[in-house]
Amino acid sequence: MSVFYVFQGETYREERDGGYVWSPQKNKSGGANAGYTTMTQIREGDFILHNSNGKLVAISIARKDCRCAEQPQELINANTSVQWDNLGYRVDTTEYFVFDNPVKITDYTNWLVDHYIPGSAFTSAGKGKQQYMCHIADEHAIFLLERAIEQQSREGLLRHLRDALSEIVGDKESEYELLEKEEINSIVDNIQNNATPASEWKATREPQEVTTSSKTGRQIPKRKPECAVGALTHAKFKCEYDDQHKTFIRKNGTPYTEPHHLIPISKYRDFQFSIDIMQNIVSLCSHCHNLLHYGRFEDKKPILEKLYNERKDALKECGIDITLEKLESYYQ
16 A cells, blocks of 8 residues: 655645546646656555645545546636646545645644655655655655644544554554464464464465455455464574574464565555565564664665565565565665
């Protein structure tokens, strides 16, 4: 799942009422425009934060992947200062969940300056980029949604915002839900008691499996706890970045390590085949695992490079071809 940030000005009302976002494919000079081509990267289930006149005013979810589409008639009829080419990009969305109290972005300029992230929707000066559609870093999206929740009062809206925030935080920080973690630990205990065999390490090209979020209705990838246990077993419950890293011992005598999807599970739509496979799950000590989730990128790089070099061939056998540069981009 990705989060996008759209700067809608004169046509916000028309797009909101129609349940979509639309842009031309080319700028007025006939050239490419980053704010328009970013539209093509939106997939079904992605969140879209809507900015109008300097304020965050709504959130929606993409119902379908971006498609080529002619300019809607209501935009042609709108009294705007710009005349666009008719051929463009369109993303149909859920109903816009409009805020009772818009979030004024200039109130948080200093925070955005202090937390500047290249490639996000804001410049190093804390101002919104001068383009229509942008990627927004999860850290920025989380911060702004937290501010939005503080300023709303309608219970239905608050529930939707909290659910959206929960899913964005979940994609960023946690790979397994609490019940899944408990199941992983239970399977590990049973393996040591010879009650459950470990999964076999073999190259497979499995189809993507998805389920529907009970919170927002988005499609999300399924995660198989037994696959995580198989990866831990294959690594003999040692940290795969440095097998000398200390960890505590479980009650059953097994060293405690944690499963981590090398290619983040949230990026499943970038690949034809499932990435919830043992070849993409590494065994890490708690320190290395948390560093990859919360640490500085420069500290992540040596871990990612070592794990990538050790897994790239196995991943390729499973139909997953990825460069180190692409993998690193997921952690920036």
